[in-house]
Amino acid sequence: MTNSTELYLGAVQKAMEAGHQHRFTEIHAEHTNTLYAHNTCGFMLWHRRFLLAYEQMLRSMGPEYAQLTLPYWNYFDDASKQMATKVPCNSLEGCSSFLRDFGGGGESDDAVGQSQIVAGINIEYGTCVANGVAAHACAHSDGLESGHCEGCIMRGHWAAQNKILESVGPDFLTMLNVFNRTAGNADAHGLLSTTVERRYHNAVHNALGGTMGDMPSPFDPIFYGHHSTVDMALFIFNRCRYDPTGKIDIESARRDTTFDLFAGCGDVSKFKPTSTFFSGMGTKYRDFIDAENLGALSYSY
Template sequence: MQRLPVPPPPSPLCPPRIRRSWEATPTKDQDLFVQAVALAMDRGFHQLFVDIHAETLGEAHDSCVFLLWHRKFILGYENMLRSLGRRFACVTLPYFDYIQHNLNYLHGKCTSLESCSPFLTGLGGSTSGHLSSQPLAGFAFSHFKCVDAFPASHACAVPGSDCMRCIPRGAWTRTYFNSTALSFTSIKRVLFDADDGMTALSLRIERSPHDVFHFTLSAALANFVVAALDPVFYGHHATIDILAAIHHRCRVRPLKLTKEQAKLHPGNFQGCVINNTMVVKATSPVGLRLPVDGVPTSVDEYAVTRPWFQHVPLTYGDIVDTTNLGVHSYRYNLTGLLGTFYSHCDHAGMNHTANMELQANLQDYEDDDQHVVMDVTDVDSLTFLAWRYDVLVQARAQGLDDADADDEMDKMVVMVYEHCLPGTHSEYPEDFKAMWKIQGGEPSKAMLDGVLSGATPIRIQGWAGLNQRYFGCSGERIDNSIKTSRV
């Protein structure tokens, strides 16, 4: 590996680090972020993070430290962008709010992944480019368009060589939200399962929404080895990091533990054995490595990457709280439905409006000076919350508990996606499952199959009428070959 110049340290004059959704990020800051990514590609720094993600020795995926490993990884990437020069010194990662984008899709405000997601178009979209037979890290993407819009036009897999100057991307204008795994209802069930230990949470989030996202966006993003080449990757993992932060706020922070107690609390960290050989503990260093002259080398030891991770806590137990990382502490500005998870935890989406949710949890909300939650005011979100409330009322009338109601809502949304919206649920191909070490199938497809086969029918009486009232389509299967029209 070519040894690149050591970057200057970040400026200490920045305001508190707050990550926002792409939509909530001012246009000038969006432009600054994209320019920083392009410059990082030009200097070869961006590719170093692709190498780090590919060289994990099993820690980054399918392990108890999936969430925490990626937390330090994207924090280092953000620090790298800040090191590029004075004008980039305060740049922050935007997060990809696909929960809100799913809602827009559900209400028919947009029809494809790209038309629903300003973050994707802001990073160059999927339409400008050409087919390329040039392999990437030994993998062929010849049937995908290699997008050459800015900043992908600066992509370079091997700095100093004949660069591709493009990134293989899926046909996002013809790709649909074929899975409800990226939606509010599904993510709530993942976040607030009865088993709230960190190991179980990490595995649930990795399987869904994480894996579903990579599968849906396809091309480079669906390939474990090169996924981090696409800057969309970092916005996605900022969203995954938010889910871990929400879990911390709901399950650990109310316990008011000391820092030392928090390190060992099972809601923050649970150890495991990786590859049957490596024991990972709270005191274990976060295993970020990259090949230097063919030798796996810690980012804390390599001269180029060391400044980006300087003063970032070394161990897993020390990075469990994003607001307690010293000079590298950061918060999230949470908008839309995503914010209701943080403000109301298990009871998110269980009141008639978002404002009622905030009022019901007012004391905790006012005492929380960490992450920022913005009120939900848009009509579509309020309509969605009203639908959830009416389903909940019906579920309770039938003697179902609130967890059962959440399960039934997920089934109801799956039916709307399958029978009222473009696209259809599909199973993972075997090569994708092998690369990402997935044992089961695509979760929404499995849920849909259960409903259609009668193995796990929807238990809410009058569910089709409730869907029709709020979404303009019942979701009932009338004819397998014809989508039900919205009225």
């Protein structure tokens, strides 16, 4: 495990113990948010705003985390390892240092008498993993102060032999093929969003199972590595499709559409403590299309 990974997991642990991990999970699992965030043209940009706020939250966990950035999970390389005959790994976990660093998977994909209620949803498939950072998980917005932290996360059987990310493809070239298919399409951004969500995004969630297979998936920190990879696809798409020195055309991204992230009965910007983490951000899709033009929140891959 690298020093940067240890630093990141330290911030995640503090976020869990403070209840913030569960608060972000509640936002994602809120029914109104799911209508904005999934199966729409705004899938990628809704989650980009969500990722930015989560990163801001982690940075607030202490001065040592002030420059922290979200890692992405390169499951294209992991899938390639699984398909290569000369590499001695034959499972999701065996081929992925990312999954191992985050505590690894459970002992079964099926319902085995274990369950966990997260953001009001009962997760009953998989086993509750208490390794690594997962041992600090707390499905309560008051964190340790609640006195009811489970100290585990429901996960599928990631070490199962021959469980592979087959639909992800052998390498990132499969994603480039998706980019090429958008050429000449009047709604290239919408086509990209739909294809990435249904082919890559959903496949990874389904393969991991457990909490990652349901709406409270942000309870598992693996979620943020997965969605950072999805976000990277949008970043590369924009750089390949448009002149890097010019303005990105965001007409097809419904540039003037305002989208909300709800927390209970109102937008996250109106409720503490989440309002702090979403401050300084726009509320329209056009505000998030160019990752390198987000002011203090700008980033690149």
